[in-house]
Amino acid sequence: MAAAVMISISVVLSAFAAVTLWWTMHAWRTPETLAATRFAEPDGDHRVTFSLLVPARHEQAVLEHTVQRLLRSTHQGYEIILIVGHDDPETAAVAHRVAATAPDRILVVTDHNEVKNKPRALNTALPYVRGDVVGVFDAEDQVHPHLLEHVDHAFRATGADVVQGGVQLINFHSSWFSLHNCLEYFFWFRSRLHLHADKGFIPLGGNTVFVRTDVLRTANGWDGTCLAEDCDLGVRLSSRGAKVVVAYEASLVTREETPDSIGSLLKQRTRWNQGFLQVLRKGEWRRLPSFRQRLLARYTLTGPFLQAFSGLAIPVGIGVALWADLPVGIALATFVPVVPMLANIAFQTVGLRDFGLQYGLRIRLRHYAWLILGAFPYALILSGAALRAVWREYTGRRNWELTAHVGAHLHTPAPAPEAGVAA
Secondary structure, eight states: OHHHHHHHHHHHHHHHHHHHHHHHTGGGSSHHHHHHTSOOOOOSOOOOOEEEEEEESSOTTTHHHHHHHHTTOSOSSEEEEEEEETTOHHHHHHHHHHHTTOTTTEEEEEEOOSSOOHHHHHHHHGGGOOSSEEEEOOTTOBOOTTHHHHHHHHHHHHOOSEEEOOEEEOOTTSOHHHHHHHHHHHHIIIIIHHHHHHHTOOOOOSSSEEEEHHHHHHTTSOOTTOSOHHHHHHHHHHHTTOOEEEOOOGGGOEEEOOOSSHHHHHHHHHHHHHHHHHHHHHOGGGGOSSHHHHHHHHHHHTHHHHHHHHHHHHHHHHHHHHHSOOOHHHHHHTTTTHHHHHHHHHHHHHHHHHHHHHHTBOOOHHHHHHHHHTHHHHHHHHHHHHHHHHHHHHHTOOOOOOOOOOOGGGSOOOBOOTTOOOO
């Protein structure tokens, strides 16, 4: 019986690791696949108008910098709508001060909901939207001035209902877990989301996402009760046949910072995982037209369960393999999941070098050490967050745990030499 259980665990973990590796490598399968992930060059026309929503809560330290970056946009047709809570006077003061510098561009909307969260804030601003397209940014974002021109062209060239741009955590140098967090974003937006868009099922990113206003209003905006409102919106739009285009250009990505502590990272991932479980329970994904899309949706949305299972199974499996009285063949079989896990680390090592090259960042030997030595501890953090999410969802605790932002991404490390990335 023990042998059968151990083999079953080994098969599940191996499959999970192999699928993760394959999806991570999606964009790099062929040169043509990689080239297709980029934005096409804009044609200079500014035909699409944008309403850029920026919800901000207790983010007075970073909001003004974000708005000033948005005001540098080279696109002619956009407005900025800042959403602040009625109980957050510090952030509201910053919002009103910066709005006074560009009253023709910036509108401040006050969120009077007693329960505050991002989707409720976005829904508060939706009636004030005047643009053809709604774009969402977070209060700490560094947005490239040319981004809207590329998004405008992407909508017109592809006939898309949704354009998802790239987001990149950039302060990889802050800590060992920040490096892992940055690489997660790199592979998610550089590769994984392109796979989802190609398959017709996509959990959208939380910002640098642009949705046609009429499509968004027909979908009744965001779900104010969901902890992963971006995932939920993507699932609902996918189930209704919306065309989603994903584009990633390193020079145009929206730059953000990682959580400033392991505790903050744990809470952030708990919220995302719990949001996925909420979307799974809602069942909108069952309306997807094809079996393969529904299978992909089910696998994606049950990811927190798989990650939680991994967190429990890996140490148990290692312990049983080392100390239980099992046949040698069975004991060796329990280590099979290590093969795709090591392959994943090897690919991430190559990805770290590519990340440094694309962003002009100096990758040193200690960063490679953080990547390799921190792989297992980081997996434990993610598994712990998944376990916490499952427990919170089971016990009905669905309050929004806000991630603090301190502006770590505004202080970038020294750039790499032109010849390449230094070790």
